[in-house]
Amino acid sequence: MSEEKREKQEFAHEYASTSSEFEEFRKKMQDPVVVGAMLHRLTEERESANLVLKQINEKLDKLLAVEERLKSLEQKLAATAPAPAKGLPRELLLPEVDEEILAFVRKRGKACAEEVQAKFGYKGRNAASSRLNRLCDAGVLGKAQVGRKVFFIAKQR
Numbered sequence: 001m002s003e004e005k006r007e008k009q010e011f012a013h014e015y016a017s018t019s020s021e022f023e024e025f026r027k028k029m030q031d032p033v034v035v036g037a038m039l040h041r042l043t044e045e046r047e048s049a050n051l052v053l054k055q056i057n058e059k060l061d062k063l064l065a066v067e068e069r070l071k072s073l074e075q076k077l078a079a080t081a082p083a084p085a086k087g088l089p090r091e092l093l094l095p096e097v098d099e100e101i102l103a104f105v106r107k108r109g110k111a112c113a114e115e116v117q118a119k120f121g122y123k124g125r126n127a128a129s130s131r132l133n134r135l136c137d138a139g140v141l142g143k144a145q146v147g148r149k150v151f152f153i154a155k156q157r
Helices: 003-029 032-080 096-108 113-120 125-137
Strands: 141-146 149-154
Touching: 003 032, 096 113, 096 125, 096 149, 113 125, 125 141, 125 149
Parallel strands: none
Antiparallel strands: 141 149
8 A cells, every 4th residue: 555545544543533522522512401501610710810910919919018118118228328438339348447547558659567557556566467467358458578678558438
């Protein structure tokens, strides 16, 4: 049997099967009890879907209310937060002494612990060095070693 003949037979068989299924369905649809049962089932499914959508909408409304509340709190917080120091990020607030040391280093271009010790009256070099290292850790100073001395350089604003 040729390929074309076989395909025609398969198509004819499939067509006959589908036609008979369609005819059965058409006959069932003429029965008002079947149509009523289908409409009832459709109504139940629609009510169920509407209930789910209602629950989703309620949850979305709650989320929107929470979002509005958060925005309101953020605005209040922003209004009460202190203004940032000029040239420095908002989160970096330095003690007065550190601000003075930073200004000293910026004015000179660079400074070592001994110079800061002498200028600010620290008893030991370690105290001045500790202050300078904290400013370095905070990201406002950089450091470079030249021989045995460590110089601290102000970073760009």
